[in-house]
Amino acid sequence: SFTSNNKAPYTVLVEGNIGSGKTTFLNHFKQFQDVCLMTEPVENWRNLNGVNLLDLMYKNPDMWAMTFQNYVTLTMLKNHIKQTEKPVKLMERSIYSARYCFVEKMLSSGMIQPGMYHVLQEWYNFIYEHHKIQADLIVYLRTSPEVVYERMQERARSEESCVPYQYLKDLHELHENWLIHGHHYRPAQVLVLDANLDLDNINAEYQRSENSILRPIVIENTN
Numbered sequence: 394s395f396t397s398n399n400k401a402p403y404t405v406l407v408e409g410n411i412g413s414g415k416t417t418f419l420n421h422f423k424q425f426q427d428v429c430l431m432t433e434p435v436e437n438w439r440n441l442n443g444v445n446l447l448d449l450m451y452k453n454p455d456m457w458a459m460t461f462q463n464y465v466t467l468t469m470l471k472n473h474i475k476q477t478e479k480p481v482k483l484m485e486r487s488i489y490s491a492r493y494c495f496v497e498k499m500l501s502s503g504m505i506q507p508g509m510y511h512v513l514q515e516w517y518n519f520i521y522e523h524h525k526i527q528a529d530l531i532v533y534l535r536t537s538p539e540v541v542y543e544r545m546q547e548r549a550r551s552e553e554s555c556v557p558y559q560y561l562k563d564l565h566e567l568h569e570n571w572l573i574h575g576h577h578y579r580p581a582q583v584l585v586l587d588a589n590l591d592l593d594n595i596n597a598e599y600q601r602s603e604n605s606i607l608r609p610i611v612i613e614n615t616n
C-alpha cells in the first residue's frame with residue numbers, strides 16, 4: 394500500500410543489557426513485512442574506515458571511550474531519524490540507553506572524564522530540543538547479570554573478551570534504575586519481558602510483545 398502519510402511510524406525501542414537477546418528478538422519480527430527493523434549499528438562501530446572503535450574502547454578506554462560514545466550517538470541518531478514507509482519501526486537500543494546506561498557507566502567507572510561527559514550531555518540536550526525522537530513503546534528484555542555474563546562468554550565476541558562480570562552487573566542496575574524505577578526520563582511506556590528464558594521457552598514472551606508491537610498494523614489494515 395502506498396501510504397504516503399508522513400506521520401512517524403509506531404516506534405518501538407528494544408532495550409536490554411549486553412547478551413539480553415535483542416538481536417534474536419528483532420530477528421523474530423523479520424517474519425512481518427510491515428515492520429522496519431533497525432538493528433544496532435555495531436558493525437559500523439567495529440569498522441569505521443578500518444578502525445575498530447568498539448575494540449579500542451574496551452582495550453584503551455581512557456583514550457577511546459569518549460570517541461566511541463560520540464560515534465554511537467551519531468549512528469543512533471541516524472537510526473532514529475531514518476524514514477520508513479512501514480507502519481512499525483523496531484529499533485535495537487536508542488539514544489536514551491546511550492545516555493542513561495552506557496555513558497553513565499563510563500563516567501562512573503572513569504572510562505570518560507567529567508568534561509567529556511558534559512560535552513555528550515550537551516549533544517543529548519540539543520538533540521531532544523531540536524529533533525522529535527519518536528518513541529511509542531519500550532520493550533525491556535530484562536535479564537539477570539549472571540545469565541547475560543554466561544551468554545556473553547558463550548557468544549565470545551572478541552572485543553568483549555575482557556569485559557568483567559561487574560561491568561554487566563553495573564549496566565544491569567543502570568537499566569533497572571531507568572526502566573523499572575524511572576530515575577531517568579522514559580519516552581514511552583515500558584513492556585518488561587523475562588529475557589532470562591532460554592530460546593526454547595522465550596516464544597511465549599515474544600507472543601506477549603507481538604500484540605503491543607503489531608497492533609498499529611492491525612488498526613491500519615482495518616481503517
Ligand SMILES: Cc1cc2cn([C@H]3C[C@H](O)[C@@H](CO)O3)c(=O)nc2[nH]1
Nearest residue numbers: 411435465469486487490491495553
Ligand atoms: C546506545 C548504545 C549501545 C551501546 C553498545 N555498547 C557496547 C556493548 C556491546 O559490547 C556492544 C554491542 O552492543 O557495544 C556500548 O558500549 N555503548 C552503547 N551505547
